[in-house]
Amino acid sequence: MSNLKPQHAETSPADLIGSGGELHQVSGGSHPQMTTNQGVVIADDENSLRANPRGPTLLEDVSLLEKLQHFNHERIPERVVHARGAAAHGYFELTDSLAEFSKAKVLTEVGVRTPLFTRFSTVAGNAGSADTARDVRGFAVKLYTSEGNWDLVGNNIPVFFIQDAIKFPDLIHAAKQEPDRGFPQAQTAHDTFWDWASLTPESTHMLMWIMSDRTIPRSFRMMEGFGVHSFRLINHAGASTYVKFHWRPALGSQAVVWDEALKISGGDPDFHRRDLWDSIEQGAFPKWELGVQLFDEAFADSFDFDILDSTKLIPEELVPLRVIGHMVLDRNPDNYFSETEQVAFCTTHVIPGIDFTNDPLLQGRNQSYLDTQLSRLGGPNFAQLPINAPRCPMRNFQRDGHMQMGTPKGRVSYSPSSLSPTTERQDPVNGFVSFPAQESGDKMRVRSETFADHYSQARQFFFSQTEPEQNHIVSAFIFELSKVETEAVRTMMLSRLVNVDEMLAKRIAEGLGHDAPLVAAPTKFAARTDLATSPMLSMLAKFKPTLEGRKVGCLVADGTDAVQVTALEAAAKAVGANFAVIAPKVGGAKSSDGGKIRADFQLAGGPSVLFDTVVLALSKEGAAMLAREAAAVAFVHDAFAHLKVIGHTDGAKYLMEKAGVVPDAGVVRLAKPEAFLAAASKGRIWDREPSVRSVF
Numbered sequence: 001m002s003n004l005k006p007q008h009a010e011t012s013p014a015d016l017i018g019s020g021g022e023l024h025q026v027s028g029g030s031h032p033q034m035t036t037n038q039g040v041v042i043a044d045d046e047n048s049l050r051a052n053p054r055g056p057t058l059l060e061d062v063s064l065l066e067k068l069q070h071f072n073h074e075r076i077p078e079r080v081v082h083a084r085g086a087a088a089h090g091y092f093e094l095t096d097s098l099a100e101f102s103k104a105k106v107l108t109e110v111g112v113r114t115p116l117f118t119r120f121s122t123v124a125g126n127a128g129s130a131d132t133a134r135d136v137r138g139f140a141v142k143l144y145t146s147e148g149n150w151d152l153v154g155n156n157i158p159v160f161f162i163q164d165a166i167k168f169p170d171l172i173h174a175a176k177q178e179p180d181r182g183f184p185q186a187q188t189a190h191d192t193f194w195d196w197a198s199l200t201p202e203s204t205h206m207l208m209w210i211m212s213d214r215t216i217p218r219s220f221r222m223m224e225g226f227g228v229h230s231f232r233l234i235n236h237a238g239a240s241t242y243v244k245f246h247w248r249p250a251l252g253s254q255a256v257v258w259d260e261a262l263k264i265s266g267g268d269p270d271f272h273r274r275d276l277w278d279s280i281e282q283g284a285f286p287k288w289e290l291g292v293q294l295f296d297e298a299f300a301d302s303f304d305f306d307i308l309d310s311t312k313l314i315p316e317e318l319v320p321l322r323v324i325g326h327m328v329l330d331r332n333p334d335n336y337f338s339e340t341e342q343v344a345f346c347t348t349h350v351i352p353g354i355d356f357t358n359d360p361l362l363q364g365r366n367q368s369y370l371d372t373q374l375s376r377l378g379g380p381n382f383a384q385l386p387i388n389a390p391r392c393p394m395r396n397f398q399r400d401g402h403m404q405m406g407t408p409k410g411r412v413s414y415s416p417s418s419l420s421p422t423t424e425r426q427d428p429v430n431g432f433v434s435f436p437a438q439e440s441g442d443k444m445r446v447r448s449e450t451f452a453d454h455y456s457q458a459r460q461f462f463f464s465q466t467e468p469e470q471n472h473i474v475s476a477f478i479f480e481l482s483k484v485e486t487e488a489v490r491t492m493m494l495s496r497l498v499n500v501d502e503m504l505a506k507r508i509a510e511g512l513g514h515d516a517p518l519v520a521a522p523t524k525f526a527a528r529t530d531l532a533t534s535p536m537l538s539m540l541a542k543f544k545p546t547l548e549g550r551k552v553g554c555l556v557a558d559g560t561d562a563v564q565v566t567a568l569e570a571a572a573k574a575v576g577a578n579f580a581v582i583a584p585k586v587g588g589a590k591s592s593d594g595g596k597i598r599a600d601f602q603l604a605g606g607p608s609v610l611f612d613t614v615v616l617a618l619s620k621e622g623a624a625m626l627a628r629e630a631a632a633v634a635f636v637h638d639a640f641a642h643l644k645v646i647g648h649t650d651g652a653k654y655l656m657e658k659a660g661v662v663p664d665a666g667v668v669r670l671a672k673p674e675a676f677l678a679a680a681s682k683g684r685i686w687d688r689e690p691s692v693r694s695v696f
């Protein structure tokens with residue numbers, strides 16, 4: 001019998017019943033024997049060894065001792081940041097060679113598929129926090145290239161909070177739970193974060209980004225990734241070209257709205273990881289293009305900002321993206337701990353053809369990632385773990401240490417040596433050679449004056465957003481600062497924002513009810529510039545009108561027309577959408593023709609926040625029945641307030657009235673499924689927003 005056969009296929013409920021020491025023997029399947037870690041076959045894994053049936057447990061019960069000891073040590077320290085994550089395997093395929101600029105094979109061998117492992121994460125929350133917290137998302141890619149591992153450890157935002165790594169511990173201490181009380185969890189909406197931010201002008205540009213909808217993505221599959229720093233590409237002649245890396249999602253960029261994010265945190269705290277897992281299981285493999293911005297020393301010298309400053313970006317309008325390949329994630333991990341938890345990304349993992357710049361943030365990161373793996377993974381041999389090991393040969397004279405997995409042979413474990421003709425040797429020709437950048441000047445603890453303008457790009461970002469996006473930034477500041485208990489901190493932050501734009505600061509002050517006059521915070525660098533807007537910085541501008549990868553939630557009740565639901569499901573699936581039925585009972589509903597409509601969700605467990613667009617496929621009686629259910633009224637009310645397109649039958653009208661739905665372009669009568677789906681593919685009804693919440 002195949003051991004792939006699902007065990008439950010031949011399991012009768014009677015098999016599963018066991019009580020007081022009776023062994024559970026589940027029939028079916030072809031099971032290997034269970035053993036101790038020493039390989040001894042275990043006879044009874046459910047009862048410990050006792051002196052008599054009701055007597056003391058014996059110390060000689062080796063399988064009990066071993067099992068509990070292992071369990072007691074199952075956890076390793078979670079990552080100090082980016083603790084909560086989800087990951088998948090996949091590949092990168094190059095479509096356009098960069099041979100002119102780099103000697104790295106992964107960037108020059110067109111058509112070759114390089115295996116990779118990508119982990120997405122939130123930053124501030126602990127491992128058990130919710131997926132939709134407002135936060136930067138980590139976007140870390142480990143490429144197992146034929147020349148060694150290359151880790152591109154990026155975020156979904158192209159700039160960072162600080163310019164120098166020495167400030168990272170302060171940033172993280174301020175953002176994470178406050179140390180005396182241990183909360184709040186997974187959010188920046190508290191005093192210590194805004195205290196630090198208001199006193200750290202270099203964070204201003206990043207603050208604009210984190211208050212934008214970038215920090216509440218709809219899905220990992222719908223967010224961009226950025227390498228952030230300027231790196232170097234090095235070609236065969238040893239020449240250097242600067243590069244910034246961008247991942248661009250095939251499904252377009254999309255966010256949820258803030259109230260939705262809050263409710264999804266309760267409705268499905270695993271919203272993002274489930275979405276990633278499910279889409280891969282369904283064969284709808286997430287895909288991103290890899291784009292590069294290439295520029296030389298002459299551009300760097302002419303650019304208004306320092307290309308070594310990670311709080312600045314280079315607008316795509318100035319240096320357009322060159323798309324060179326794509327990443328596809330096509331396999332879920334086999335084991336969360338072994339792979340997603342133990343994967344060790346390090347900015348130090350670069351390969352010949354890719355090199356560092358003097359960006360002080362990057363230089364500091366190069367210490368931090370390598371070092372953190374020692375405490376996280378227990379020793380210096382973490383590179384031997386299967387998820388971390390390169391897929392090309394790895395040999396050197398590094399020896400021993402905790403959890404050494406290999407068995408190096410021979411007496412020679414040093415270099416140079418003459419005793420062994422076969423031990424490994426350095427290779428000056430093909431090995432990694434650092435770019436010989438010239439350095440001169442005085443050694444000093446100082447920040448370059450070229451890093452001093454903290455406001456111009458923050459302002460550029462704000463004015464590059466569409467109107468709804470600007471409104472959301474204002475609202476996010478109001479929300480976050482309203483959670484700050486210390487008024488002086490709010491005042492300081494508003495002063496800081498005056499330097500970005502006075503009207504922006506005024507709008508936030510109005511939303512907070514802050515009446516005191518606004519005074520610009522003192523700044524060393526007074527000359528804020530009005531830069532040209534960069535439409536490419538808007539997420540809405542990158543929205544793709546498609547339902548591919550999106551979810552349609554169809555609310556049914558007894559009396560629903562099953563034929564209509566079936567037709568809608570077929571049409572939704574034909575355009576690549578997921579289709580789920582929500583009913584008062586998970587066992588399904590009785591259709592108008594006396595049949596049964598299957599359900600995927602029970603009403604209370606399938607709130608409309610889990611779907612991109614909803615359909616109310618209800619008879620008049622069904623709608624009247626649901627109008628008495630708070631969860632049904634909330635389902636419809638939230639869909640409307642979250643600016644979703646709502647498809648409905650005539651029968652659903654009573655429920656819609658009860659839920660406060662006011663007809664507009666996004667409230668669509670279900671005549672032909674195609675017409676509804678076409679309307680829904682356009683995304684949210686932004687014009688509705690001022691009618692459902694205050695926009696300051």
Ligand code: HDD
Nearest residue numbers: 079081082119138139140154155160165168228368369372
């Ligand atoms: Fe970091 C993890 C991204 C600045 C120190 N970082 C970590 C992860 C991502 C980033 C995606 C999670 C990797 C994973 O999935 O395992 N970090 C960034 C980006 C930064 C950045 C894009 C700025 C451009 N980080 C940064 C600085 C420092 C660190 C300045 C310290 C000086 N980061 C760490 C760390 C972590 C980490 C403490 C925690 C777990 C780990 O490294 O492996 O070393």
